[in-house]
Amino acid sequence: MHPELHRLRHATRRHFLRDSSLGLGSLALSSLIGGASVPENPLAAKKPHFAGKARRVIYLHLSGAPPHLDLFDYKPELVKRTGQNCPDDFLKGRRFAFTSGVPKLLGTPRTFAQRGKSGVWMSDAIPKLHEHADDITVIRSMNTDQFNHAPAELLLYTGSPRQGRPSMGTWVTYGLGSESENLPGFVVLISSGVQPSGGQGCWGSGFLPSVYQGVQCRSKGDPVLYVSDPAGMDRDTRRKSLDALRDLNELQEKELGNPETTTRIAQYELAFRMQTSVPEVMDITRETKQTIDDYGATPGGASFANNCLLARRLVEKGVRYVQLFDWGWDFHGTNPGEDIRDGLTKKCSTIDKPIAALIRDLKRVGLFDETLIVCGGEFGRTPFREGRTAGGKVLGRDHYPDCYSLFLCGGGIKHGHTHGETDELGFGVTKDKVHVHDLQATILHCLGFDHTRLTHRFQGRDYRLTDVHGRVVKEILA
Numbered sequence: 001m002h003p004e005l006h007r008l009r010h011a012t013r014r015h016f017l018r019d020s021s022l023g024l025g026s027l028a029l030s031s032l033i034g035g036a037s038v039p040e041n042p043l044a045a046k047k048p049h050f051a052g053k054a055r056r057v058i059y060l061h062l063s064g065a066p067p068h069l070d071l072f073d074y075k076p077e078l079v080k081r082t083g084q085n086c087p088d089d090f091l092k093g094r095r096f097a098f099t100s101g102v103p104k105l106l107g108t109p110r111t112f113a114q115r116g117k118s119g120v121w122m123s124d125a126i127p128k129l130h131e132h133a134d135d136i137t138v139i140r141s142m143n144t145d146q147f148n149h150a151p152a153e154l155l156l157y158t159g160s161p162r163q164g165r166p167s168m169g170t171w172v173t174y175g176l177g178s179e180s181e182n183l184p185g186f187v188v189l190i191s192s193g194v195q196p197s198g199g200q201g202c203w204g205s206g207f208l209p210s211v212y213q214g215v216q217c218r219s220k221g222d223p224v225l226y227v228s229d230p231a232g233m234d235r236d237t238r239r240k241s242l243d244a245l246r247d248l249n250e251l252q253e254k255e256l257g258n259p260e261t262t263t264r265i266a267q268y269e270l271a272f273r274m275q276t277s278v279p280e281v282m283d284i285t286r287e288t289k290q291t292i293d294d295y296g297a298t299p300g301g302a303s304f305a306n307n308c309l310l311a312r313r314l315v316e317k318g319v320r321y322v323q324l325f326d327w328g329w330d331f332h333g334t335n336p337g338e339d340i341r342d343g344l345t346k347k348c349s350t351i352d353k354p355i356a357a358l359i360r361d362l363k364r365v366g367l368f369d370e371t372l373i374v375c376g377g378e379f380g381r382t383p384f385r386e387g388r389t390a391g392g393k394v395l396g397r398d399h400y401p402d403c404y405s406l407f408l409c410g411g412g413i414k415h416g417h418t419h420g421e422t423d424e425l426g427f428g429v430t431k432d433k434v435h436v437h438d439l440q441a442t443i444l445h446c447l448g449f450d451h452t453r454l455t456h457r458f459q460g461r462d463y464r465l466t467d468v469h470g471r472v473v474k475e476i477l478a
Contacts, residue, residue: 042211043178043185052448053478054372054411055179057172058311058322060355063196064149064330065377067397068405069426070108070340071348073140074121077424078383079107086384090427095147096382096398103384105425106395109341118416125348128356134416135359136409137476141420141429144379144436147401149330152378153198156436158206159467163199166206166456168440169321171465172447173212175454180318183281184215187314187322189307192350194327203323207458214323217282217310218302281313294357308354312361315371326351329377333389333396340395359409368410372446374439376406383426403429406439412446412477419476434473441470446477 069075085102096103110123116133129136146152151161158165166174169186178185188203196202203214252261284292284306285299296305304326311322328347330338337343355375362368381397381404389396403422409415421431441451444465451470455462 042209043173045177045179046175048176048448049450049453050448052412052446053369054446054448055176055370056315056320056322056367056411057169057372057374057443057447058315058324058358059168060308060324060351060373060375061153061196061326062329062351062375062377063153063194063325063327065152065379065381065399065404066329067331067340067344067381068140068403069381069383069397070110070344071123071125072121072138072405072407073403073422073426074112074123075107075383075422075424075426078105078426081105081425082107087425090425094402096387096400101387103382103387103398104390105383106385106397109395110344116416118418120416120418125344126352128352132356132359132409136407137414137417137419138405138407139419139434139439139473139476140403140405140422141431141433142376142380142404142406142436142439143429143433144401144404147379147399149197149378149399150199152401153196153202156378156439157198157202158204159437159440159465163201163204164206165201165463166208166212166465167201167203167214168443168465169203169214169323170205170208170212171444171454172321174208174456175444175449176320176447178318178320183278183314183317183319185320186212186214187319188214188216188325189218189310189322190216190325190327191302191304191307192327193302196325196327202325207463208456214321217278281317282310284309284313287313291357291361294353294360296353296357304351305354305357308358309361312358312365312367315362315367316365331381331396332398333386333392333394336394338394338396340397343394362410370411372411372413372443373409374406374443375408377404380404402427408476414476414478417476419473432473432475435469437466437470438473440466442473442476445472 069078082105084105086105091102108123110125112121112123114120115122115130118134120133120136120138122130122133144152144155146155146161154163155161157167173185186203203216205213249261284297287309292299292309295309297303297309298306304324307324311324314322331340331344332338333340337346359368359373362371380400380402382400384397386396386398403426419432420429420434422428423430444451444454451464451466451472455464
């Protein structure tokens, strides 16, 4: 048989599409993957658009949305009018998740005072953070489009309220790579036993190569699921099997040019290195007793305190983006744990000491000025009582997207600063509104990126974290 006929006889549809006129298969594949090009080492450190003041991010997400009016946004007029009907002007055109009829105003039962030389207003629920009032910037004029947890978290972390877009940590590692050869560029740590409402989409890679997605690590048990060798396989055997897989994948990559093949090779190699590096970095018993006590951490356990200590260890080892999720901040008032008096005190006690220790510890190791810390939820809480529990003894608040507070500190952020204002009853932003897309643009700016230029072409369109929105909030920059 003629060699060419023999080749055609055994050709697959893949070969036909690849070899057809104009390379139809290659064009179709390029369209599907957005024309992506993955370097030989996709996590190699890269330069941003300009010199950013931050080199890494630790994002502390309080999943469920903490009651900002009981933490950072003091409203003495609201306190005076507690129990009164909400003014009609504030209710027109607004929706609330669990409230019907005319709700009653609810001023904070917490004690507020101005803290530090800068005079940042903070409540008694976070006493350890008072010590760092002159380190942080509080934004009191945050705003979002979503009032349910999952869409709001997805909007915050992916720029869209729907699943499928790359997460913020993915964009950061896609743009900057990692400073560590043996650890993922993007690590996720979860406390309080529950994943965020937005699920794994909050750290997924979307249409970007999967090597940039977040790797969930655990502070108890195997640090990363399925990364350990199975029973009966030693490290030498694992190395030989990975070498064989690498050779096969390299053949496929040369044949098809699919960037996901390069990603797969990089992931296998990283997983092999992680088998020794991850257990080491996740072992907090290597820290001094004083450091462990400062965080309130418990070796062998799983907690927000452990995760804060691990965040410092991870960024010290070169991890670019560390995301902490802590469940339990949905303060509706349906049970005593959701009461903005004792319930908030108890919940804040689990994060107050660790966050204060994290700030001190980053200063101690010389990383504070290069590490951007962000702490907050996905939206705010209402200035009135939760409708379902308005007649009960527990004080709680409803979801509220129009205004809320969060704080930032570290790389590129002003010290001891308050940005934005809300009206006297806390219903709306009256000065310097900051949308979620503005926050995203500002975080990227601190890392050295023009958010409009950090893009990826997918299905014929250039996508970015901030969608088609976003402005850098220059007023909070150092």
